[in-house]
Amino acid sequence: MVAIAVVNFHQIQETWWVTPFCVILFTGILCPAMGTLLITHKRLLQVNLISHCVLPGLALAVALGVSPSLGGVFSGLLGALAAEGLTNKKNENYEAIMNTILAGSLGLGVLLIPLLGIRIDLESVLFGDLLTANLGDLLRTIISFLAFICLILFGYEKLVHIGLDPEGAAESGIKVSYLNLALGLTTALVIVSSMSAIGVILVIALLSTPALLGLQQAPSLWVAMVRSSIFGIILSALGFLLAIVFNLSPGPLVAVLCILLIALLPSKRNN
Amino acid sequence: MACLVAENLSYSYSPKGQVALDHVSFEITTGTMTALVGPNGAGKSTLLGLLKGHRKPAKGEITIDGNPLMNGQSQVALMPQRSRLNWNFPITVEGLVALGRVNYSRSTCCELEAALQRVGISSLAKRRLxxxxxxxxxxxxxxxxxxxxxxIFLLDEPCSSLxxxxxxxxxxxxxxxxxxxASVFISSHDWGASLNAYDxxxxxxxxxxxxxxxELVKEKLDSISCMHGSYCGG
Structure with missing residues (x-):
């Protein structure tokens, strides 16, 4: 029985599109659900910072001979901590400082590649290279998916409270900074795992656009996350299909489709 | 009967900073409605924070039924200013109300329904906030x-946008x-005719x-110049 399963699995693997398709489907479920959580917590700018912070860690990891994903998650987490510190202080120049760090981190990553004498396909890191995704990429996506499920299972009510009233949540004894850190770590994992599917820069589109649609009239956060994921799956599958038909890069195509999806957003009603 | 007693409360946000509250003393009586009025920056929200136990006074003491506030903190509930909440969060009315018990115990449907009925919005339970x-x-x-x-219920400017x-x-x-x-303590900018609603x-x-x-406070306020500015409710 096991032998048949292994043979079937290898046969499936030989069909080149199965692994990339699974990666984009998981990414299509995960990113919009995560994005919904982040939008309701008003943390999209922090996400942008984390995604730009991934590259320096990735370059260092390649130079040190460790897994690039680990390096990416580590420097993404450092970005999350920097974002957390800046959010807590929240001075009037907060956005400008955040954007400077964001651009500087990307610049540092680009500079490290020649300085460390390493070879990194910058285009595939930043904009994805879905069609070459392998089982390792799929595994990374599944690990991030499990981390997200754990965050939701153990902290859903607290995350709702923090999103609704952060001060009130802290006053009622919820460890807001710990949960925000867990949120930052999960975000870093999600961004790194989306690297092959859509790239660390374009992932922001998949984090935000389906979430905006899913949030429309959703009676609760989890309903919004499920709806966002459904939009995300449709968007990802469509992007994958069109990329194959028209021989285009899937990552940028999904990002462009996100712009078209914004047209489906109802205009804000006036109260 | 005095339920909450505040004696000589003083507070400042930094050791060398301006004093936010200076020797504040008053009582809240059981079963009454008390208004806390004052201009912007008067220290109303700071005082409510002290009474809820979110901040510790630099000087003075707060007691509930003769016991220190620390022992009776759970007997005090604070309704924050509306500006503190993210009103666009995807949640229904009943979802929001249920969060009121998040750190105490799981709320039963009866408790939730009773709270909604007390404020007259049972029919809106399933509506998004x-x-x-x-x-x-x-x-x-x-x-x-x-x-x-x-x-003891402390309400921070609940009527400001109504x-x-x-x-x-x-x-x-x-x-x-x-x-x-219950004892109700409400902070407000409005010291006009609506003050008559309070004990x-x-x-x-x-x-x-x-x-x-x-009546007594209005008479006194008429003679205090700082209360005659644009904050005057009528």
């Missing part, structure tokens, strides 16, 4: 506060809560300016 009017949102926030097993009829309705609900035996008024501007019945 951002689809409600300002007055209905305030009632939902009040229902969340009422979910806490407290006997039109006069909604304000009257809100104060009527608060009166029913006070009549049921007692405390006027604050870093220190207590006046305290007593609405």
């Amino acid at each position: 951002d689809s409600l009017s300002g007055g209905q949102q305030q009632r939902a926030l009040l229902a969340k506060t009422l979910m806490k097993p407290a006997k 039109d006069p009829p909604a304000r009257e309705d809100f104060l009527l609900i608060m009166r029913q809560i006070a009549d049921a035996g 007692k008024v405390v006027a604050l501007d870093k220190t207590i300016l006046a305290s007593g019945t609405p």
